[in-house]
Amino acid sequence: MTSMQALSLGRYDVDGVAQYDIELRNLFKSYGSVTALEALDLTVPRGELLTLLGPSGCGKTTLLRLIAGLLKPSSGMVRIAGKNVTDMPAHRRNIGLVFQSYALFPHQTVAQNVGYGLRMRGVARNVVAQKVAEALALVRLERFAERYPSQLSGGQQQRVALARALILEPSVLLLDEPFAALDKALREEMQLEVRELQRNLGITTIFVTHDQEEALTISDRIAVMNAGRIEQIASPRTLYEEPETEFVLKFIGQSSIFPMQVEEVTDGVTALRNGAFTAETSGRDHGFLAGSKVNAAVRPGKMILSSERPSEACNCVEGKIVGAIYLGTITHYHIDTSAGTRAVVHSQNTEETAFLERLSTGDRVWVQWSPKNTLLFPA
Ligand SMILES: Nc1ncnc2c1ncn2[C@@H]1O[C@H](COP(=O)(O)OP(=O)(O)OP(=O)(O)O)[C@@H](O)[C@H]1O
Ligand SMILES: [Mg+2]
Known part of the structure; x- marks a missing residue:
């Protein structure tokens, strides 16, 4: 509990200046002649877990990378916590990222992996050690600090990736199919765990998946994407009971x-x-x-x-x-x-x-x- 408070302290529950934590306006992205995103508008209130759900190639990863600043939009605006960050480089956006492939450093221990971002920022060694311990406690990996990634299960590796993102106290967490490589039982366990963690920290989160059950389980709202556009954005129940298009009807259930x-x-x-x-x-x-x-x-x-x-x-x-x-x-x-x-x-x-x-x-x-x-x- 205390570690959770330490990480969330003053971050996610300050009086909101912005109505939305993430705000995308009329976003376009093309790769050469391929249009990946078209006239996309999206607003995510603070503390929400929004899932992007859609078939392969519909633009989910592109959208995440635009928010993270790893890609520049062809046109349109990205606003985070009320600030226009369209031209801001990724490392200044204070965003936590977790991908499907764990992308851990194989020759570093769990603790070193998790502390990497803080060391890069020149944070004092004893502070890093303290924060690493807190971050590992958040994902229940305290006992694994000295192991190497190859000595961990897939689920544990994804927890390390999560701890590595959370230790920087990001204002926004972006997860791109983080559990796609895990088996069904472990995936379901991780879904519940991430959901609880996300709720406790109150961190605004965008979660990408093409698994409809996963989307229904984990989300406050789901944006169903199709060919670079959002078809419908609503709660899991509304999407299922009142799909606005036949695409949404067929994609969910x-x-x-x-x-x-x-x-x-x-x-x-x-x-x-x-x-x-x-x-x-x-x-x-x-x-x-x-x-x-x-x-x-x-x-x-x-x-x-x-x-x-x-x-x-x-x-x-x-x-x-x-x-x-x-x-x-x-x-x-x-x-x-x-x-x-x-x-x-x-x-x-x-x-x-x-x-x-x-x-x-x-x-x-x-x-x-x-x-x-x-x-x-x-x-
Ligand atoms: N670097 C690139 N160069 C050219 N086209 C790209 C590039 N990256 C993505 N695309 C194209 O843009 C579209 C959207 O890709 P994106 O990776 O965002 O889809 P996705 O929804 O994440 O799919 P998946 O579920 O398979 O991960 C696709 O048509 C894809 O082929
Ligand atoms: Mg993708």
């Missing part, structure tokens, strides 16, 4: 997608049809005109199955079970529907759904959902 046509829009309800299959939405006007072609999507946990035809014909489609994957508390059903879409339904295994266990491949079922769970996208 699964869904069943039905191609349909808008029949009419009345009082915020959009009525949809595809042959005999009808569906509707509720809750908000999606702004589609009658006759528009749309994709209606439903998340797997929002659908229920029945073995008899339900009385409600809307938002209900008949189908045949083509697969069931039992996962303990839930079962994933794959259903070929008469609408032509293969639906994915995640059903909780409870008393009420016990009848589903008696169904087998080829059996007929009805898939149903509530209008408020119909998501609409332009086709």
Whole structure:
């Protein structure tokens, strides 16, 4: 606790002069003819953990390097803690960086690796020793100070990298796929650990990943990136429940997608049809005109199955079970529907759904959902 306070002292909880800790305005970056980032705006409030999530090549690393000052934008502005740092070199920006490859010095001990930045700044030896001990305590590696990186596991090496970044008391922490090389169990452990550490220090953090589960686990907000742009930035729950684009829908989680046509829009309800299959939405006007072609999507946990035809014909489609994957508390059903879409339904295994266990491949079922769970996208 005391070491945490020592490192965070007066750093992250001063009265804010700036509204945002990180502020990017109309940022462009091209490498020759390749445009990596386009008209990008982003604001990150102090203390937030924001994740950049997106497919390979969408510009995540480029964005981090621009914030760190390792790259210069083609145009636009980077502001950190209220200060325009667009033309400031990396070493003056006070930013902590951790990458996928540990980038530790192999011939230095853990303590020497962690103390490197302070030694470079000419800090007195006894102060360095004291801060190294604090930083190692933060990542629970006190007992490993005299080891060499090759004598550590992958997770421990990443903790050293983290300690090496935190010892400089950066105003902002940037992590680029830090756990990509770790196995699943260790990755999950590190996610929770980093999240706790980040919260305790209150350090503004940008975390890059292309693992959606990791993003959902660790983030205050997630920015979903696509081809150099941010598609949507929101809390994990909002991104999953209310994706604004089909790209976000498909990138985070699964869904069943039905191609349909808008029949009419009345009082915020959009009525949809595809042959005999009808569906509707509720809750908000999606702004589609009658006759528009749309994709209606439903998340797997929002659908229920029945073995008899339900009385409600809307938002209900008949189908045949083509697969069931039992996962303990839930079962994933794959259903070929008469609408032509293969639906994915995640059903909780409870008393009420016990009848589903008696169904087998080829059996007929009805898939149903509530209008408020119909998501609409332009086709
Ligand atoms: N030094 C470079 N020279 C030319 N093009 C580059 C350079 N670095 C990145 N790019 C291109 O810019 C785009 C964005 O790259 P970036 O490394 O930011 O993607 P990323 O989202 O981090 O991908 P990944 O998930 O694979 O790490 C890609 O099209 C990439 O090919
Ligand atoms: Mg990258």
